[in-house]
Amino acid sequence: MSESNFAGRGTGVIHDIGYRHYDGRRGGRPQIRRALYVQSLRGVFGLGRAARTKILPFTLASFMVLPAVILVAVQMVMGSTTPVLPFASYAIVVQAIPALFLAALAPQTVSRDLRFHTMPLYFSRPLTYKDYVAAKFAGMTSALFILFAVPIVVLYAGALLAKAPFLSNTGDFLMALVAAVFLSALLSVIGLLIASLTPRRGLGVAAIITLMAGSFTVVSAVQGITTGLDQQGVAAWAGLFSPMTLFAGAQDLLPGVRYEGVAEPSTAGQVVFAIVLLALIAGGYALLSLRYKKVSS
Amino acid sequence: MNRTIARLTLRGLLSPRRLMLLALIPLVLLGVAVLLRLLVTDMPVDLGVGVVSSLAIGTMLPLVALICGTGAIATEIDDGAIVYLLAKPIPRATIVITKYVVAVGATILLAVIPTALASVILLGADAGLVAGYGVAALVGALAYCALFLLLGVVTKQAVVAGLLYVLLWESLIGGAVPGAQALSIQQWALSIGAKISGDGLLSAAVKMPVGAALLVAVAGFGLYFAINRLRSLTIAGDS
Numbered sequence: 001m002s003e004s005n006f007a008g009r010g011t012g013v014i015h016d017i018g019y020r021h022y023d024g025r026r027g028g029r030p031q032i033r034r035a036l037y038v039q040s041l042r043g044v045f046g047l048g049r050a051a052r053t054k055i056l057p058f059t060l061a062s063f064m065v066l067p068a069v070i071l072v073a074v075q076m077v078m079g080s081t082t083p084v085l086p087f088a089s090y091a092i093v094v095q096a097i098p099a100l101f102l103a104a105l106a107p108q109t110v111s112r113d114l115r116f117h118t119m120p121l122y123f124s125r126p127l128t129y130k131d132y133v134a135a136k137f138a139g140m141t142s143a144l145f146i147l148f149a150v151p152i153v154v155l156y157a158g159a160l161l162a163k164a165p166f167l168s169n170t171g172d173f174l175m176a177l178v179a180a181v182f183l184s185a186l187l188s189v190i191g192l193l194i195a196s197l198t199p200r201r202g203l204g205v206a207a208i209i210t211l212m213a214g215s216f217t218v219v220s221a222v223q224g225i226t227t228g229l230d231q232q233g234v235a236a237w238a239g240l241f242s243p244m245t246l247f248a249g250a251q252d253l254l255p256g257v258r259y260e261g262v263a264e265p266s267t268a269g270q271v272v273f274a275i276v277l278l279a280l281i282a283g284g285y286a287l288l289s290l291r292y293k294k295v296s297s
Numbered sequence: 298m299n300r301t302i303a304r305l306t307l308r309g310l311l312s313p314r315r316l317m318l319l320a321l322i323p324l325v326l327l328g329v330a331v332l333l334r335l336l337v338t339d340m341p342v343d344l345g346v347g348v349v350s351s352l353a354i355g356t357m358l359p360l361v362a363l364i365c366g367t368g369a370i371a372t373e374i375d376d377g378a379i380v381y382l383l384a385k386p387i388p389r390a391t392i393v394i395t396k397y398v399v400a401v402g403a404t405i406l407l408a409v410i411p412t413a414l415a416s417v418i419l420l421g422a423d424a425g426l427v428a429g430y431g432v433a434a435l436v437g438a439l440a441y442c443a444l445f446l447l448l449g450v451v452t453k454q455a456v457v458a459g460l461l462y463v464l465l466w467e468s469l470i471g472g473a474v475p476g477a478q479a480l481s482i483q484q485w486a487l488s489i490g491a492k493i494s495g496d497g498l499l500s501a502a503v504k505m506p507v508g509a510a511l512l513v514a515v516a517g518f519g520l521y522f523a524i525n526r527l528r529s530l531t532i533a534g535d536s
Contacts, residue, residue, distance in 0.1 A: 056457060063465075096464050104457045202371055205456040206364045210322060213464060217356045218329055221348055228344075229337060 033131045036122075040139025044105050053108075060101045061147055067094055068151035072158030081164040087155050087176035088257040091148050091183055095244045098187065099212035101147055106191030107204030109140055115199040119295040129292040137185075137285065140192055144184035152176050172256055179251040186243055186277060189284035196291050215242035223262045235263030240276060249273035299387060299395050306399040310368050319364065323411030326357050330418040342426075345419035346498055349430055353412040355483060358437050359463040361408035362400075366445025367455040369400040370523075374449065379530070389527045393520060397446055404438040425494040433490025433499075440482045440512045443519030450526045478502035485512045 039048070045061075046054035071084045078084075085093060113119055122132055156173040160166065194211065195204040219242040226235040239245035239261075248259045250273040258264075265273055311319070333348065334340065370393075373379040382392060412434040416427045444462075449455040467481045478484045479502050488501035488508030501508065 056454065096469055100457075100460060100464060103460065104454075200372055200375065202367055202375060202456045205460070206360075206367075207318075209456075209460050209464070210360050210364070214322060214325070214356060214360065217352060218325060221352055222329060222332075225333060225344060225348070226336070231336075234336075 029126045029128075029131060032125055032127045033135050036127070036132065036135035037138050037142075040109055040136050041142050043109060044140065044143035056104055057101070060097055060104070061150070064094060064097045064101075064147055065151050065154060068154040068158075072154060072161075075158055075162050079162070081159075081162055083155060083159050083164065083169070085155070086258070086260075087152050087172050088179050088251055088254070089259050090151055090155060090176070091180065092244055092248045092259060092261070094151075095216060096213070098144065098147060099209060099216070099244075102144065102187050102191040103205045103209035103212065105143070106140060106188070106208060107195040107198075107201045109136055110192055110196045111199055111201045111204055114196070114295075115201075123295070129295070130289060133285070133289050133292050136192060137188060137288065140188040141181075141184045144188055145180055148180035148184060149177060152180065168256075175254045175257050179247075179254055179257060182251070182277065182281075183247045185281050186247060189281050189288065190243060193284050193288050193291070196288060212243060216244050218242070219245050220262070227263050232263055236265040236269055239263065239265065240273065243280075246273055246277055246280075250277040298398060299391050302382070302387070302392060302395045303399050306369050306396050307403070309372065310365060310399065310403050319361070319407055322357055322361060323407055326352055326411055326415055327418070330415040334418055340419065342420065342423065342498060345416070346426065349412065349416045349419060350487070350499075353408075353415050354430065354433060354437065354487065355468065358404075358408045358412065358434055359441055359459075359467065359483070362404045362438055362441035363445050363456065363459045363463065365400040365403040365407070366442040367449040367459060369396040369403075369442075369449070370446055371449030371455045374530070375453070383527070383530065390524045393446065393450075393524045393527060397442060397520060397523075400442040400446060401438055404442055405435065409434040409438050423494075423496075423498075425496055426499060429490035429492075429494030429499050432493050433486045436489050436509075436512055437482060437486030440486065440515045440519075443516040443523075444482065447519040447523040447526070450523045450530070475502065482512070482515060484508065485515075 042048050045057045068090065075084050091098065113122070123129070152173065156169065159169045159173075190211070191208050194207050195201075198204050198207070219238050222238045223235045223245075226232075226238065236249070239249045245261070248261055249265045249270055251257050252259060252264060253267075253270045253274050264270075329352065330348070333344075337344070370379070373382070383389075409431065413427065413431040416430040420426045420430075445455065445459050448458050452458055466477065467483050470477045471481050471483070481502075484502040485508035487499065488503045488505045489512070491497075491499045491501045492505040503511075
């Protein structure tokens, strides 16, 4: 329909064919953004979607919690008051599972909108591309945070049940949750950025897992070998090159958090790790926004 | 074999842009190999064996085979283009085998040759080990591609299913539970490599004849079921 059709006023008539009108309050942008956020978050776990889409996220989530339950059981049997594994180290120890979760589910939060050309429909609403990116990012980050937080809560509950000191454990628990926020944001921005570049879901899955698992394996191998050669410096800095080891180095800056990895950076190194981590999140988010600035249907 | 299908599959699999991105995987491996060679004077053989086994055979080969094996057919099923192919009077076997050959070819280019190169860089002095790794990667590629091609025909979540097998079963469980290693393509491929290298440095969880038989079985059954499944394929809506 061209602009000129609107020029001659009064020629067209809109017939009221008896549909019920909406008289309620209109929520506007904030509400659409919130709705898109909730829908994205639920979509990751397959809630509100077909039953077979729930299988994968919940299977991976239970794989994520299972080791925590076992650790708690071990702690109970041993009667130890110190946790078998520090809360903040848990996510790094089971790193293959969040990597799979991200690879399997980040593409389906964004690729389907691209593939079925639903982007123009979103943008025919008051929603802007910034809202879309913010909602998708927040949705994926929240989903990952839930994935990381549940086993930490299980470990914390187990520690309290084992009559571990309340105060220090609560502190460690809260720090682990803070660290989990940053890890979720980092993984989510990486996953969404890669996934948003291809409408093909399979390709997105493969690309994300190749980046996550490949970089982790290579960095671990390099760290193992350089440590064996007594080159601790090289080993520590190698950690910069994979998301999980980057996070492991950066989170040591939080009070009371110490990941006993193969090679951890010095305090100055930890500051660099943290800056790189924040820069990656911010830069990735900026690139993601840039990618959606112009969406060809 | 059908040349047109081969050409189209190859173009979809290794378009210049994708080839550039995929080439990063072997380039990183070769970079690490060269770096280690320069960093470590007097490279101990078991270190080189460990790196080639875990990085090249354990990580790069299955990941590349997964991308090529599912990419050869799953993407086409996913976007529905496969119906135009299935509507032609071409035997299903020809379609599957052509795509298999292309997938194996791409895996040889992106994973088998780099594995051989990495073992030359790291273990250059030991010709037996280099040959062992090269052959192990080659037979591994043959089996992995058949398995992942089958997954691509059977399930919409082929990449995820393949990843679960490679990462959870072969790496995580296989790394912790020795019994699980007897059921992994990686170990079967290594058993052939171990036989060829012959000097006991390269070891596998299974014996050579068993490993070879299982590899042939996986490749054969994978292709057979893929052909069979393609006969009754329904193009379902996306989830």
